[in-house]
Amino acid sequence: MPSLSIVMPSMNEEETIRICIEKAQFIFKKYGIEGEIIVADNSSDRTAEIAASMGARVIGPIKGYGNAYLKGLAEAKGDYIAIADADNTYDLLELDRFLDPLMAGEADFIMGTRLKGNIKKGAMPWLHQYIGNPFLTGTLNFLFKTKISDAHCGMRAFTKEALEKMNLKTYGMELASEMVIEAAKCELRIKEVPITYYSRRAPSKLRSFHDGWRHMRFMMLYRPLPFLLLPGAVVFILGVLITGSLLISANAAESRLHSFILGCMLLILGGQTLSTGGYMKTYGIVRGVYPKDKGSTAKWLNYHSLEKELLVGSLILGAGLLLGLKVVYTWISSGYGSLSEVKNAVISMVFAFIGLQMIFSAIILSVMLLEVDTDW
Incomplete structure (x- = not known):
């Protein structure tokens, strides 16, 4: 030899x-x-x-x-x-x-x-x-x-x-x-x-x-946390804080419309980044990049957690659609005239987008994990 x-x-x-x-x-x-x-x-x-x-x-x-x-x-x-x-x-x-x-x-x-x-x-x-x-x-x-x-x-x-x-x-x-x-x-x-x-x-x-x-x-x-998951979480939380603070103040969303739109954009951007980090993490699991353990990896692979994500996404999407229908109903009731429903319209779109993002993420992740042994 x-x-x-x-x-x-x-x-x-x-x-x-x-x-x-x-x-x-x-x-x-x-x-x-x-x-x-x-x-x-x-x-x-x-x-x-x-x-x-x-x-x-x-x-x-x-x-x-x-x-x-x-x-x-x-x-x-x-x-x-x-x-x-x-x-x-x-x-x-x-x-x-x-x-x-x-x-x-x-x-x-x-x-x-x-x-x-x-x-x-x-x-x-x-x-x-x-x-x-x-x-x-x-x-x-x-x-x-x-x-x-x-x-x-x-x-x-x-x-x-x-x-x-x-x-x-x-x-x-x-x-x-x-x-x-x-x-x-x-x-x-x-x-x-x-x-x-x-x-x-x-x-x-x-x-x-x-x-x-x-x-x-x-x-x-190998390290989606510092690249995607952590920045995505920071941006998403910042969007929640900005949007939430304007919503709880009377007429603040309308009077500070640019800040309100910025907060909503951060919510969407943070959600997208978190989803991408989730895809990277899941792909790493499928490729065998991470060592097998019984902790967080097993929870991540649990199909029921994906079902929960699908349920939560559906609820958020439903809330967005209901709020959007309320805006349409108000517009019809006003005789199809001018309407000042910017706050509700924007929130409706954000909810619908985040809900759809969660639903698509749940579907993609479940497909990626179809052949992965979840009994880790």
């Missing part, structure tokens, strides 16, 4: 795959260990042919960055596993910085850091180096209590046991974030080592804003 597995995703890297494999083979010789090189390929050039001729095990074609790593990692048999891109932007001769602490039992998961290492001129766009990467890394550190400097460095190493603990599922670029999040969630010992980052020969396949949003969206899936 190999002691070290090196997994490299590749897509049209015929210019660099040879040097990457040669560096990996040098590491095997340096440590005097059995090793395997797994190339998860999706190339239309000679990348796969070159890799196979040099003794690498080529699997594919595999589409998608995360999917390539998932397939490659599933094939890895080594006690220690290293990952890096096949474009030679990461120097595999620096793998000893990763392997030494792993083999010494000092860590379970080793991250490379380019930002504390040496970034060669032109290797990383300034937008990534000074804005995108620090912002996404800082967000991840804040949400998941990690202390890393470069969350999207693609050169990493970990033990086989660490890989088996991490529940990796993502098929896209966000696998880089998922791996760090899972390592933190599993309480793995994480260590960073500075590395050198070189320029690519071929054009980069990264899409700055698209890929950045995928990482952000994935963190929202």
Whole structure:
């Protein structure tokens, strides 16, 4: 059995795959260990042919960055596993910085850091180096209590046991974030080592804003509370306070119409945000993102709670419709003339909207949870 597995995703890297494999083979010789090189390929050039001729095990074609790593990692048999891109932007001769602490039992998961290492001129766009990467890394550190400097460095190493603990599922670029999040969630010992980052020969396949949003969206899936549920609750409560204070004061809603409309808008916006947070939470449960427990998760999955939401939504919608019918009746009674029922008309629409939102949310959530085991 190999002691070290090196997994490299590749897509049209015929210019660099040879040097990457040669560096990996040098590491095997340096440590005097059995090793395997797994190339998860999706190339239309000679990348796969070159890799196979040099003794690498080529699997594919595999589409998608995360999917390539998932397939490659599933094939890895080594006690220690290293990952890096096949474009030679990461120097595999620096793998000893990763392997030494792993083999010494000092860590379970080793991250490379380019930002504390040496970034060669032109290797990383300034937008990534000074804005995108620090912002996404800082967000991840804040949400998941990690202390890393470069969350999207693609050169990493970990033990086989660490890989088996991490529940990796993502098929896209966000696998880089998922791996760090899972390592933190599993309480793995994480260590960073500075590395050198070189320029690519071929054009980069990264899409700055698209890929950045995928990482952000994935963190929202893991932590919907600070992104959606908490802000939504604050906005909704603020809307209740503004609208309620104007309703209980005589003629205040009509005399302070702009404040009244603002309060109603906050109610609607808060309700929408809370619903979106609920969808994210439920999707995370369906995907197995959260650990199983008998507490809040079980309550969330309880179908009867969805029935209650459906009932409450129906009552709120009914109240809005009744209030709306009252406005229509008053208008008919006045001979279809001018009518000063702004307060009741607005409240009727808000109630109807929130009621419908709750009904639709109950239906969507119940459909999402159809095949989920609720006996947690």
